[in-house]
Amino acid sequence: MVRVLFLVPLGLYAQHSDTSLVNPFQSPDDRARGAVFFRSQCASCHGADGKGSGQGPNLTLGTFRHANSDEGLFKVITKGVPGTTMPGFSMNGREIWQIAGFIRGLNLSRMAEQAKGNAAAGEALFQSQNCLACHWLKGAGASRGLSLASIGSRLSVGEMRTALLEPSADVAPEYWHWQGKLKTGETIKGQRLNEDTFSIQVLDSTGRLRGIDKSDLAEQSLERKSSMPSFQGRLTEAQIGDLVSYLTTLK
Ligand code: HEC
Numbered sequence: 131m132v133r134v135l136f137l138v139p140l141g142l143y144a145q146h147s148d149t150s151l152v153n154p155f156q157s158p159d160d161r162a163r164g165a166v167f168f169r170s171q172c173a174s175c176h177g178a179d180g181k182g183s184g185q186g187p188n189l190t191l192g193t194f195r196h197a198n199s200d201e202g203l204f205k206v207i208t209k210g211v212p213g214t215t216m217p218g219f220s221m222n223g224r225e226i227w228q229i230a231g232f233i234r235g236l237n238l239s240r241m242a243e244q245a246k247g248n249a250a251a252g253e254a255l256f257q258s259q260n261c262l263a264c265h266w267l268k269g270a271g272a273s274r275g276l277s278l279a280s281i282g283s284r285l286s287v288g289e290m291r292t293a294l295l296e297p298s299a300d301v302a303p304e305y306w307h308w309q310g311k312l313k314t315g316e317t318i319k320g321q322r323l324n325e326d327t328f329s330i331q332v333l334d335s336t337g338r339l340r341g342i343d344k345s346d347l348a349e350q351s352l353e354r355k356s357s358m359p360s361f362q363g364r365l366t367e368a369q370i371g372d373l374v375s376y377l378t379t380l381k
């Protein structure tokens with residue numbers, strides 16, 4: 131896969147926002163409403179059970195061609211797929227999220243079938259591979275890092291594999307890789323958590339929270355890739371399966 135490196139001065143980007151791209155409407159009630167909308171708006175092409183028809187593809191396979199996140203699903207539903215019969219829908223945001231949650235639910239039952247690894251072995255790997263240097267789970271790890279608490283109800287097996295093997299495939303701007311060089315010569319890399327006029331807060335690659343005065347910086351850049359390392363080649367295929375199995379238990 132060709133990776134586009136994208137270097138920009140930080141100032142072009144607005145303050146890091148804490149707005150999460152995760153579906154905010156995921157209660158059982160929301161999903162039930164989503165199901166109702168789905169049957170009235172989408173079933174004619176995607177089938178009442180979402181498994182597809184002659185008019186539209188199966189949406190229950192656990193991966194999507196045009197989306198690999200909640201935000202991606204939201205975009206597909208609001209914008210449609212240009213050049214195909216998949217229309218964009220202009221319902222309100224809440225309704226779109228509810229439909230997205232319903233579709234996600236269809237995939238989660240599928241997901242349980244697909245995760246075939248050993249979850250206990252995966253949990254041991256989770257500890258030994260130092261995932262908690264950057265992530266937060268069950269009261270441990272990097273408290274400002276991305277929480278994996280309900281990852282099992284947010285990502286399909288395919289998406290988890292992508293997250294582990296190709297972390298930079300679909301990375302949101304707030305996770306772009308920050309790198310700065312201090313006037314002292316020290317280089318710091320990691321995830322930019324916050325920025326104001328005078329300082330920047332970075333979760334560095336060793337899991338340490340660093341407050342940096344901008345006046346101490348000689349240079350800085352932001353790259354369109356994740357600070358998460360790829361586990362491709364570091365772990366065997368079986369180990370990846372074990373880790374994914376463990377992640378699916380986090381709900
Ligand atoms: C007129 C038929 C039609 C209707 C109605 C329709 N879709 Fe689609 N949808 C399609 C087609 C065709 C595609 C495949 C586009 C392509 O070729 O990639 C698609 C693709 C999608 C995809 C992307 C699948 C992927 O693998 O990336 C999603 C998600 C989706 N539709 C959701 C919905 C939802 C939700 C609704 C109702 C709000 C809906 N669709 C209504 C025809 C339809």
Ligand code: HEC
Nearest residue numbers: 259260261263264276293297301305321335356357358359
């Ligand atoms: C050096 C820091 C770092 C380490 C170590 C790390 N991650 Fe990540 N991880 C991130 C960042 C930053 C993101 C968000 C950006 C992205 O999607 O890549 C992320 C994203 C993820 C996601 C996708 C989350 C979502 O909501 O889409 C999963 C799953 C994940 N990591 C699991 C793991 C596991 C399991 C390990 C250990 C085997 C691990 N990570 C190790 C930094 C790290």
